[in-house]
Amino acid sequence: MDELEKLKIENEKLRKVSENKSDVISITAHQLRTSLSALKWIIKMFLDGDAGKLTNEQGELAEKAYSSNERMLTLVNDLLTMNHTDDVSLHYEFKKTDITEIAEQTIFDFSGETNKKDIELVFLKPEKSLPRINCDKEMIRVVFQNLIENAIKYSNSNGKVFISINQKENEIQLSVHDNGIGIKTEDKESIFHKFYRAPNAIQKDEIGSGLGLFTTKNIVEKHKGKIWFENVDGGGTTFFVTLPID
Numbered sequence: 001m002d003e004l005e006k007l008k009i010e011n012e013k014l015r016k017v018s019e020n021k022s023d024v025i026s027i028t029a030h031q032l033r034t035s036l037s038a039l040k041w042i043i044k045m046f047l048d049g050d051a052g053k054l055t056n057e058q059g060e061l062a063e064k065a066y067s068s069n070e071r072m073l074t075l076v077n078d079l080l081t082m083n084h085t086d087d088v089s090l091h092y093e094f095k096k097t098d099i100t101e102i103a104e105q106t107i108f109d110f111s112g113e114t115n116k117k118d119i120e121l122v123f124l125k126p127e128k129s130l131p132r133i134n135c136d137k138e139m140i141r142v143v144f145q146n147l148i149e150n151a152i153k154y155s156n157s158n159g160k161v162f163i164s165i166n167q168k169e170n171e172i173q174l175s176v177h178d179n180g181i182g183i184k185t186e187d188k189e190s191i192f193h194k195f196y197r198a199p200n201a202i203q204k205d206e207i208g209s210g211l212g213l214f215t216t217k218n219i220v221e222k223h224k225g226k227i228w229f230e231n232v233d234g235g236g237t238t239f240f241v242t243l244p245i246d
């Protein structure tokens, strides 16, 4: 057997090991998600008084259990998406899609959370309708979700988050702007790395996976787009994503 053959066999073995690991992550994360979702609805029923009126103290404890469960659900979802997007063999389903519609749906999904946290989510709609772009709708939804979720998570209460979509020549540009904790110069290079969380982010919210931006970048690049951020004077961050119109 020549060297090339040996390498091919080794490569195939490694691919199998990696595939098995991915499957274990997927199965575990799905099971966790099922249990956490069930728990979510049970706590929600308590909160809604379906099992009898709660005292103030019981209500506060149930609120805490609900938020904690929500954060665990987010972590598990991050893990699932990362596992999914990290898989080089994954086929994206590219179809002509209206990005504005995805943005509107995602923003709507966050309205409960922003109300609770006293954060205003503002969508600066494009003035004229934008051309549809060739993309994987569910993956672009993950991009919006991750950026908006971070903007909310790293904002202070009474914060404002602005989301905008525009056409810039041959590209669609999305931006998510917050006036939260910002990103320090020393963390600039690392925030798109897998598992990286900046110290100020850990201090603000100790729960996080450091997988959101890594996954987001991965998805954007699969669409031949770009992602970057800029710090905002006076505190806060704006994330930008461009996606080609083809």
Ligand code: ADP
Residues within 6 Å of the ligand: 146, 150, 151, 154, 178, 180, 181, 182, 183, 191, 192, 196, 197, 198, 199, 200, 201, 202, 207, 208, 209, 210, 211, 212, 213, 214, 237
């Ligand atoms: P997570 O939010 O779970 O920590 P992400 O991968 O989504 O992980 O983000 C990686 C890191 O980038 C965060 O831990 C934080 O340090 C930084 N970051 C992302 N978005 C923001 C934001 N809007 N404002 C400040 N820091 C941010």
